[in-house]
Amino acid sequence: MRWGRTPEQQHLVDTVREFASRHVAPVAPDLDRQPNPADCFSWAIVEEASRLGIRTLTLAQEYGGAGVDSLTAAMVIEELARADLGVSVIFAQTLKIAQTLQRACTPEQARQFLPAFARNDRGLLAIAITEPDVSSDYIIPFDHPTAQFRTTAVRADGTWVLNGRKHFISNGNRAMLYLVFAQTDRSASLVHGSTCFLVPRETPGFSIGRVHDKMGERLVNNAELVFQDCRVPDAQVLGRVNDGFALLREFFPASNAYAAASVLGVAQAAYERTLQWTRTRAQGGRRLIDHDTTAADLAEMRMLIDAARAYVYVAASEADRTGGMDPTLGALPKVFAARVAWRVVTRALELHGGYGYMRETGVEKLVRDAAAFLHSDGANRSLLLKAARFIRDGP
Amino acid sequence: MAMHILVCIKQVLDPEIPPALFRVNRAERRADVPGAAWVMSTFDANALETALQLRDALGAGSSVTALSLGPREAETVLRKALGVTADSAVLLSGPELGGLDSAGVATAIAAAVRRLGDEGRPVDLVLTGRQAADWEHGQTGGMIAEALGWPCLTFASRLRPVPGGLEARREVEDGHEIVVAHPPLVATITNDATNRLRLAKVRDVMRAHRTPIATWGAAEVGLDVGELAPRTEVVDLVVPERESHCELVGGETPAEQAATLARRLRDLGIL
Amino acid sequence: MKTLVVVHSPSLRAGAELVGAARTLGGPVVAVCLGPDGAPAAEELRARGADEVLWWEDGALAASPGEVALEVLYRVYTEVDPRLVLFSATSAGRDWAPRLAWRVGAGLVTECVGWDVDGEGRLRFTRPVYGGKAIATIVSRRPVQMAVVQPGAFPAPPPAPNPQGVLRRLEFPVRGREGWPQIVERVAERPAGPALEEATIVVSGGRGLGGPEGFRLLEELARVLGAAVGASRAAVDEGWAPASWQIGQTGKSVRPTLYLAVGISGASQHLAGVRARTIVAINTDKDAPIFGAARLGVVADYRAVLPPLVAALREMLGR
Numbered sequence: 008m009r010w011g012r013t014p015e016q017q018h019l020v021d022t023v024r025e026f027a028s029r030h031v032a033p034v035a036p037d038l039d040r041q042p043n044p045a046d047c048f049s050w051a052i053v054e055e056a057s058r059l060g061i062r063t064l065t066l067a068q069e070y071g072g073a074g075v076d077s078l079t080a081a082m083v084i085e086e087l088a089r090a091d092l093g094v095s096v097i098f099a100q101t102l103k104i105a106q107t108l109q110r111a112c113t114p115e116q117a118r119q120f121l122p123a124f125a126r127n128d129r130g131l132l133a134i135a136i137t138e139p140d141v142s143s144d145y146i147i148p149f150d151h152p153t154a155q156f157r158t159t160a161v162r163a164d165g166t167w168v169l170n171g172r173k174h175f176i177s178n179g180n181r182a183m184l185y186l187v188f189a190q191t192d193r194s195a196s197l198v199h200g201s202t203c204f205l206v207p208r209e210t211p212g213f214s215i216g217r218v219h220d221k222m223g224e225r226l227v228n229n230a231e232l233v234f235q236d237c238r239v240p241d242a243q244v245l246g247r248v249n250d251g252f253a254l255l256r257e258f259f260p261a262s263n264a265y266a267a268a269s270v271l272g273v274a275q276a277a278y279e280r281t282l283q284w285t286r287t288r289a290q291g292g293r294r295l296i297d298h299d300t301t302a303a304d305l306a307e308m309r310m311l312i313d314a315a316r317a318y319v320y321v322a323a324s325e326a327d328r329t330g331g332m333d334p335t336l337g338a339l340p341k342v343f344a345a346r347v348a349w350r351v352v353t354r355a356l357e358l359h360g361g362y363g364y365m366r367e368t369g370v371e372k373l374v375r376d377a378a379a380f381l382h383s384d385g386a387n388r389s390l391l392l393k394a395a396r397f398i399r400d401g402p
Numbered sequence: 403m404a405m406h407i408l409v410c411i412k413q414v415l416d417p418e419i420p421p422a423l424f425r426v427n428r429a430e431r432r433a434d435v436p437g438a439a440w441v442m443s444t445f446d447a448n449a450l451e452t453a454l455q456l457r458d459a460l461g462a463g464s465s466v467t468a469l470s471l472g473p474r475e476a477e478t479v480l481r482k483a484l485g486v487t488a489d490s491a492v493l494l495s496g497p498e499l500g501g502l503d504s505a506g507v508a509t510a511i512a513a514a515v516r517r518l519g520d521e522g523r524p525v526d527l528v529l530t531g532r533q534a535a536d537w538e539h540g541q542t543g544g545m546i547a548e549a550l551g552w553p554c555l556t557f558a559s560r561l562r563p564v565p566g567g568l569e570a571r572r573e574v575e576d577g578h579e580i581v582v583a584h585p586p587l588v589a590t591i592t593n594d595a596t597n598r599l600r601l602a603k604v605r606d607v608m609r610a611h612r613t614p615i616a617t618w619g620a621a622e623v624g625l626d627v628g629e630l631a632p633r634t635e636v637v638d639l640v641v642p643e644r645e646s647h648c649e650l651v652g653g654e655t656p657a658e659q660a661a662t663l664a665r666r667l668r669d670l671g672i673l
Numbered sequence: 674m675k676t677l678v679v680v681h682s683p684s685l686r687a688g689a690e691l692v693g694a695a696r697t698l699g700g701p702v703v704a705v706c707l708g709p710d711g712a713p714a715a716e717e718l719r720a721r722g723a724d725e726v727l728w729w730e731d732g733a734l735a736a737s738p739g740e741v742a743l744e745v746l747y748r749v750y751t752e753v754d755p756r757l758v759l760f761s762a763t764s765a766g767r768d769w770a771p772r773l774a775w776r777v778g779a780g781l782v783t784e785c786v787g788w789d790v791d792g793e794g795r796l797r798f799t800r801p802v803y804g805g806k807a808i809a810t811i812v813s814r815r816p817v818q819m820a821v822v823q824p825g826a827f828p829a830p831p832p833a834p835n836p837q838g839v840l841r842r843l844e845f846p847v848r849g850r851e852g853w854p855q856i857v858e859r860v861a862e863r864p865a866g867p868a869l870e871e872a873t874i875v876v877s878g879g880r881g882l883g884g885p886e887g888f889r890l891l892e893e894l895a896r897v898l899g900a901a902v903g904a905s906r907a908a909v910d911e912g913w914a915p916a917s918w919q920i921g922q923t924g925k926s927v928r929p930t931l932y933l934a935v936g937i938s939g940a941s942q943h944l945a946g947v948r949a950r951t952i953v954a955i956n957t958d959k960d961a962p963i964f965g966a967a968r969l970g971v972v973a974d975y976r977a978v979l980p981p982l983v984a985a986l987r988e989m990l991g992r
Contacts, residue, residue, distance in 0.1 A: 015611040018481055022602045029601070060604030073604040286422070287960050367957070417804055420962055421941050424806040433803060445923075505775065533923065535942075537802050537809075539783050544771030553740055555854050556768040559916075570854075573916045574764040575684070575870070575925070577862040583854035592923070595912030633780035637797060638810035646965040648954075656977030663953070663971055663978075664985035670969075672931050672951050673898075673990070 010316065016079050023061065023083050027090030030055050035091040039225045039372055044218045047225040048181065050129060052094055057128040061087075065102045067109060071125040077106070077261035081268040081323035085316070088272020092376040093226025095272055096383075097131065099265045100177045100227075104132035104186060107258040108205075111246050116205065119242075120184060133182035135173040135206075135232050141197065143389035145188075147396070148252070150198040158234060160189035160202060166241070167191075167204065169212070169234040179230025180215045183208050187234070192249050203251040205243040212237030223375025224383075260326035263337045266384035267319045267344035270377060271312065274348040277355040277373045278308045284359055295358065304354055311347040318343055334401070338394040342387045345380035352377040403563060404463030405526040405585060407453045408518070410511055410546075411446040411468055411483060413476040414536040415439075424641060431639040433536070442479045445531025447599040448559075449591035450483055453529050454600070456561050456568075457489075465489040467523075469514060471499060471507055477615055484610035485602040492518075496619030503632040508545030510630065513623035515550060526585035527568070532557055532592045543590035552586050559594035674700040674794065677755035679746060679769065680718060682708030686829055687761035689721040691822055693830030695759060696722045698790070703727065705749045707734060707742055707765075711842070719838040721830050727753075729843040737853040739768050744847045746773050757796065758819040762926070770821045780813025783821040796820070805945030824870060825928045825948065862917045864901055865892070869920065872901035875929045877920055878913075879905035879943070881936020881956055882975065885913040890979045891935060897986050903927065905943045921946040935975045939963025955979075 009017065030052055041047045056062050065080050066072025075083075080102050088095035108120065124130045136145055144154040158171025169189050173179075185206045192200030206213055216231025246254040255262075282305060285295035295301045322340040325332035352374045356363045363370040381387060416439040427434040442450075450468065457464045468483030470476040471494040480491035494510055502510065515525045528550075533540035547554035558570040558581070567584040573592050583589075591597070602610075620627065651666060653659030667673040676695040680688030688704065695702040704723040706714050711730035718726045727749060733741045746769060750758065758773070760766035762784055774781035782798040789797050795812055798820055802809045813819070849855075869875060876898065878891050888902065895902045904914035906921055920927055921943040932949035939954070939962035954967040955975050964970045971978055986992075 013611075014478065014481065015608060018478075018485060018602075018607050018611065019604065021482075022485065022604070022607055026601050058603070059601055064604060073608060075604075283960060362959075415803075417942060418940065419806075421806050421965070422962075424803065426807050431809075433807070504771070504781075508775070535804070538804075540767055541771035541774070541781055541783060544768065545775045548772050548775035553853050554768070554772060556739065557764055569857075572764075572856075575917070576868070577860045577917055579856045580858040580860070581854045581856050584852050587854070592916070593906060593910055593919075594916060595910060598910055633774075633778075633815050634782060634811055634813050636809050636811050639802075639807055641807050644965070646967075648964045648967045648970045650959075650964075651969060651971045656971075656973045657981040659971050659973055660978045660981035661985050663969065663982060664989055666969055667931075667953070668989060670951075672953075673986070 010320065012082065016082055019075075019079060020082050020086050022059070023086040024089075026056065026059060026061065027087055027094075031087070031090040031094050035094070035226060036369060036372065039093075041225075044220045044225060044228060045180070047093070048228045049226065053097065053131065054128045056098065057130070061098060062101060062128075062130065063105070063125055065106045066121070066125055070121045072105075077264065077326040078320060078323040081261070081264050081319055084265050085268040085272040085275070085319070088269045089276045091226050092269060092273050092379065093224045095269045096177055096224060096227040099269050100134065101132045103259065103262050103265050104134055106261065107186070107254065108132075108245070110258045111254055115242060116245070120205065124184065127183055129183070131178045131182045132184055132186075133176055133178040134186040135176050135179070136188045137175050138171070138173055143386055145197055146385040146389040147392050148198050150196045152194065152196050154196045155193065156188060156190040156197050156201050158187070158189045159193070160191050160204065160239070167239045167244070169204065169206075169237040169239060171234050172216070173232040174216070175219060175229050176232055177227055177229050179232055180218050180228050185232070186245060187232070188251050195249070198252050200249055201251040202248050203245040203254050204239045205245050206237070206239055210237055210239065222378055223372065224379040260332055260337055261323055263341045263384065263390075264319050264322035264326060266380065267315065267322070267340040270341075270348040270380035271315050271319060271344045273373055273377045274308075274312050274315070274344070274351040277348075277352045277370070277377075278305075278312055280370060280373075281305065281308065281355040281358050301358060304358065308351045308354060311351060315340075315344040315347040334397040335394045338385070338390040338397075341380065341384050342390045345377075345387055348377040348380060403460060405456070405460055406518075406523055407457060407464070407466045407527045407529060408515060408525045409446070409450050409453045409466060409468050409483070409488070410528065410530040410542070411450060411470050411479050412443040412531075412534050413440050413470060413472050413479040414443045414534060416441050417444060417535040421644065426639050426641055428639055431636045440475065440478065442482055443531055443535040445533060445535070445591060445593060447531075448593050448597040449529040449531050450486065450488065451597045451599045452559065452561055452591050454487060455597070456527075456563070460563050467492060467518070467525075469494065469511065471495070471502070471510055473500070480615050481610045482602070484613050485607040486600055487606055491613065491615045493615050493617045494619075494623070495617055498620040498625075498627050498630060501632075502630055503634050504539045504541035505545055505633045506630040508542050508549050510620070510623065510625060511542070511546050512549035513625050514618060517618070517623045526587075528552075528588045530588070530590050532590040540590075543588055547588035550586070550588070552588050553583065555581060555583050555587060555589040557592045558589040559592055560596055561589065674698055674756045675754070676700060676702050676757040676759060677750065677753050678702060678704040678723065679758065679760045679766065680704055680706040680714070681761070681763060681765035682706055682710055682714040684761055684763045684765065684824070685714050685717055687763060687824040688718060689829045690824065690827045691759045691761060692718055692721045692723050694822070694827035695757070696830065698757070701725070703753050703755065705729070705746065707745060709735075715840050717832075719836045719840060720832040722833065722836075723838050725839045725841065727841050727843050731846065733847050733849055736855050737849055738765065738856070739772070740853045741847050741849070742769050743772050743776070745843070747776055748845065749843070750777055756817060758817065760819070760821045762821050762823045766821050770819060774819045777817060778815060779817040779819040780815040781819040781821070782811045782813065785820045785822045786826045788820070801945050804940065804942035806941050823926055825926065862915055866895055866899065867901050869901045869903055869918070869925045869927050872927065873929050874898045874900035874931045874933075875903050875920070875927050875949070876900050876933040876935065877903035877905065877937060878908055878935050879937030880907035880911070881938070881958075882908060882913065883936070887936065887975065888914055890975070894933070894979055894983050894986075897983055897990065897992055900933075901927075905937050934963050934967070935979070937963055939966055
């Protein structure tokens with residue numbers, strides 16, 4: 008099934024598959040097992056991906072990138088995840104933030120940040136929203152004055168001064184540039200009183216805290232970010248003051264689709280592993296796949312994955328449409344893909360029997376990886392609530 | 403020295419299809435695995451990498467043209483070649499060019515080489531893989547050389563420019579030979595630690611899909627059908643029966659398994 | 674049917690097999706032998722049943738074997754006028770056959786593992802295709818048939834005590850032409866143990882070895898067993914083993930009694946080069962296709978299995 012891909016898109020997917028099989032798949036199991044989370048990350052993978060142009064896939068051609076659309080980016084993200092989820096997330100974040108940056112920044116900001124991003128083979132991006140006390144509040148979103156970012160930005164000496172703490176931030180300890188959301192109007196909710204700041208890594212007053220030790224998705228690092236009187240000039244406000252949320256709404260439309268594409272790749276990997284296993288493993292006098300219940304399981308896996316992919320492709324295509332996209336496409340594809348992936352990987356684990364439980368087989372890694380998307384990019388229930396509001400309040 | 407290198411690449415059924423999934427249509431004497439991927443033949447990928455490395459070593463003025471003979475779908479492998487920076491691509495395709503044997507393919511490719519010469523793009527070096535990953539005849543390269551009246555270097559790898567010509571390595575049974583050769587020349591390429599096909603860069607992939615691929619039929623290369631008549635014919639194609647009885651050697655530890663294996667080898671009279 | 678058997682003297686045994694095979698077809702069998710030590714080679718071929726052996730030995734062959742051999746063979750072909758020409762599937766045979774077939778307009782079938790004769794006396798050649806996943810039967814539609822035959826496809830006939838054939842040294846010179854490739858150096862990779870094609874035991878390593886050090890372990894095992902060491906294409910592509918160790922229908926074909934595959938997945942292209950009485954596989958992946966072809970299998974990391982295996986065999990074999 009070719010999924011309506013153009014020959015060029017199929018060629019790109021094939022190229023990424025080849026990259027992943029040479030540079031990611033051979034090292035992923037060992038990296039995943041490193042006890043120190045910082046040791047799970049590989050710059051070699053990032054640099055090779057940069058050399059091939061994968062890191063700058065969504066950067067405009069005038070800056071040296073490929074300038075592909077969101078659908079093509081989603082295809083690449085899924086293909087990377089098929090080899091390893093963490094590696095996919097490293098790039099999903101960077102690709103989507105690069106898109107946001109290009110759509111929202113001023114010409115001066117573009118000059119200041121885009122060329123440096125283009126030429127740095129280790130140039131990764133991060134977006135810092137989540138805090139210890141703020142997560143689903145910004146997903147739903149909870150538009151109440153009590154729902155505020157604890158990271159604040161106040162005016163002092165003609166500049167902004169940031170104080171606060173973020174956590175669980177993907178690429179948090181690896182990025183060269185961060186999009187940081189801080190509360191700028193203490194009388195409003197985070198929906199109407201937050202601002203997005205462009206904070207380069209080396210900014211004084213900004214430091215990296217601990218790197219989180221995660222259940223899975225370990226090849227991408229998530230970290231705490233600490234702001235202590237971190238000074239950021241007006242010129243580095245992205246979008247409008249107090250209108251950080253509009254940034255998310257207007258310039259992040261593909262975010263949900265990319266998250267869905269990532270976890271979908273894990274489901275695809277689990278399905279392929281299980282297909283191969285059930286074709287060779289025999290019990291009860293025949294191959295597992297020749298038992299009707301198992302055959303039906305595989306058909307169901309296939310059905311769910313293909314349906315999730317169709318949803319991802321629609322959402323990614325719509326994200327680039329001028330005139331805006333159906334807002335439920337910014338919430339539900341990830342929920343569906345995450346639930347599909349969870350069902351697929353747990354069924355895969357079950358069908359592999361005792362072998363699946365043993366680490367050396369590699370199936371339990373897929374379970375630990377897929378679990379990330381029960382919450383990542385929005386807890387599923389929060390996203391359902393978000394979509395419900397559009398349905399309730401919309402036309 | 404500048405060279406125009408022509409690399410012949412064939413699109414074949416994925417050679418990695420496991421034996422258990424491989425089927426043939428016996429009546430039509432062809433492989434029949436619906437849904438299987440079609441890929442660049444393995445040794446042709448080595449030949450392409452060899453060509454690219456040689457072109458890059460030769461510097462400005464040299465170029466690589468990828469050529470494939472096959473149905474329209476073979477354009478995919480030509481795009482793959484362009485995607486790793488081959489400079490141009492030619493597809494030989496058409497009803498008269500279907501179902502050819504090695505001699506027919508060699509005839510057609512030699513005719514394409516002559517046309518390129520007539521167009522002011524004379525070919526200095528023709529590279530092919532040592533054999534195709536599907537039918538594995540290993541005849542086409544040598545026959546192209548004969549059709550052109552050129553020398554042929556078989557099982558070559560590591561072509562590099564030297565004063566006045568090319569130096570190559572040739573793999574033989576008990577080692578290898580170092581050979582100096584002079585264009586025009588045909589070389590069949592074998593795999594080596596140095597010639598695995600490089601990964602494509604995104605921008606080159608996108609450029610590849612904007613590059614026109616010339617398509618030539620028999621008429622465009624000045625051939626009539628009579629010259630393409632097959633010299634050989636496949637009269638049967640079957641998948642052999644496979645029986646497998648593998649005894650997995652047990653043991654709590656690898657050391658125990660090793661000891662058990664040694665014993666089983668002795669008990670079965672194998673050692 | 675008159676058969677011409679083309680022999681490259683360094684691969685004499687393979688040539689002898691073809692002489693024996695040609696004899697079974699009836700009709701005169703002429704052998705042409707090119708290469709060093711032509712005289713004793715010619716005697717050997719006569720002893721195996723050739724009615725006539727022509728041999729050609731000249732320094733020019735060493736310099737440009739492909740082009741020089743073609744000149745000689747074309748001339749011999751024209752004089753002998755055979756209906757069938759046989760080559761061995763060696764680097765020389767695979768090089769010469771397509772070119773001679775083109776020059777004389779014959780139909781050529783390569784990599785043959787056998788044949789039968791149809792009602793009209795035509796040979797129907799069988800050969801593996803698709804990496805050994807299928808067997809094809811191919812015939813020549815031209816009056817002259819040519820085949821490249823895998824060593825070991827036919828048995829070498831026993832030498833006759835009183836061979837009656839004629840020996841004739843060919844004396845015409847072949848002048849090298851400008852533009853012909855020239856061999857400037859030959860690098861022999863002599864294996865420490867027996868040659869792969871002749872070995873009765875072969876131990877072979879693939880991608881699963883993870884690096885060149887794995888082959889040091891295999892060499893130790895080979896020493897204890899008196900075996901030859903081989904490699905899969907993947908290991909050669911990684912640079913862990915030289916190309917002369919490559920087994921598969923694109924490398925060497927081996928016919929051992931025991932073939933021990935370590936860290937080899939068993940892709941059909943590799944196994945197509947292995948005709949072993951017994952295959953034993955050591956691999957961490959229990960789903961690897963090699964276990965479908967093996968008689969005995971060990972699912973384990975070779976690094977943990979080989980050292981105790983070497984020790985156990987050393988004791989068992991008293992080495």
